[in-house]
Amino acid sequence: MALDKMGISDWNMAVEPKVQGTWNLHNVLPLDIDFFVLFSSFTGIVGQPGQANYAAANTFLDAFASYRNRNGYAASAIDIGVMGDVGFVSRNHEVRERFEKTGMRIVKEQDLLDALALAVRKPKPTELRGESRVKTYQEPSQFSLGVLTSIPLSSPHNRVAWRRDPRMAIYHNLSKSSEDVISKSKKKKGLKEMLELEVTDECKTEVIARAIAGALANFLIKDEETISIERPLESLGMDSLVAMEVRNWIRQQTGVESSVFTIVQSPSLLNLADRVRQAMGTGNAV
Numbered sequence: 001m002a003l004d005k006m007g008i009s010d011w012n013m014a015v016e017p018k019v020q021g022t023w024n025l026h027n028v029l030p031l032d033i034d035f036f037v038l039f040s041s042f043t044g045i046v047g048q049p050g051q052a053n054y055a056a057a058n059t060f061l062d063a064f065a066s067y068r069n070r071n072g073y074a075a076s077a078i079d080i081g082v083m084g085d086v087g088f089v090s091r092n093h094e095v096r097e098r099f100e101k102t103g104m105r106i107v108k109e110q111d112l113l114d115a116l117a118l119a120v121r122k123p124k125p126t127e128l129r130g131e132s133r134v135k136t137y138q139e140p141s142q143f144s145l146g147v148l149t150s151i152p153l154s155s156p157h158n159r160v161a162w163r164r165d166p167r168m169a170i171y172h173n174l175s176k177s178s179e180d181v182i183s184k185s186k187k188k189k190g191l192k193e194m195l196e197l198e199v200t201d202e203c204k205t206e207v208i209a210r211a212i213a214g215a216l217a218n219f220l221i222k223d224e225e226t227i228s229i230e231r232p233l234e235s236l237g238m239d240s241l242v243a244m245e246v247r248n249w250i251r252q253q254t255g256v257e258s259s260v261f262t263i264v265q266s267p268s269l270l271n272l273a274d275r276v277r278q279a280m281g282t283g284n285a286v
Contacts, residue, residue, distance in 0.1 A: 040080065045079055079143065079144040081107045
């Protein structure tokens with residue numbers, strides 16, 4: 001419903017449950033709990049025609065997670081995109097098709113489970129304090145899920161609502177980096193070809209690790225030499241967004257399915273590479 005046609009009852013129907021429900025949980029639950037996860041929506045960031053009330057309700061959830069963090073309490077808000085496996089869109093083929101035609105990436109149930117695991121694991125605010133070396137706005141209490149595209153942002157066929165939003169500039173960088181990785185891969189021997197030249201499992205693991213390091217360097221726009229294959233991935237600048245790109249790269253190069261949570265939690269690229277190598281032989285997921 002358009003905002004100028006929306007009555008106060010229409011507004012409250014979407015806003016009140018999330019606002020009042022969140023305050024109720026905040027007031028009733030112990031303040032020292034380990035996690036407090038709010039399911040928000042990407043509409044609170046980029047908007048959605050005819051859903052101003054729904055967008056406002058989710059913007060409140062994002063702000064409330066920030067409010068709790070700034071008071072020293074655990075909180076995370078997951079801004080969920082278009083869910084394809086469960087919920088309204090999964091039951092309405094025409095709606096899903098309309099989203100897909102714009103280039104919107106449809107979120108799978110496993111993506112949401114991975115995001116929930118990351119939100120639960122997120123350190124408490126006291127562990128996040130300290131001066132950041134990145135002199136830009138950051139909001140560690142909030143992250144988006146599904147704000148990706150199935151069509152390159154440079155394509156005229158891409159019609160996602162946030163395509164020209166300056167806040168999403170990083171996606172243009174990631175898209176370009178992905179294209180660079182593919183272009184460079186065509187000029188070099190494929191990963192599987194390189195693995196065929198190695199005899200020992202240890203050497204094969206290192207080849208995979210260095211290949212992932214090269215891809216990660218492109219996604220992070222860093223020199224490959226700065227990516228250590230022995231350090232934890234979090235310390236290399238890995239976040240859930242980049243982890244999704246790495247997961248896609250691993251699938252394309254090796255055929256192995258992996259989860260964002262597994263990638264972010266890996267003790268090192270060597271450890272991740274060893275798990276990928278073993279999965280290549282068994283057909284199992286990582």
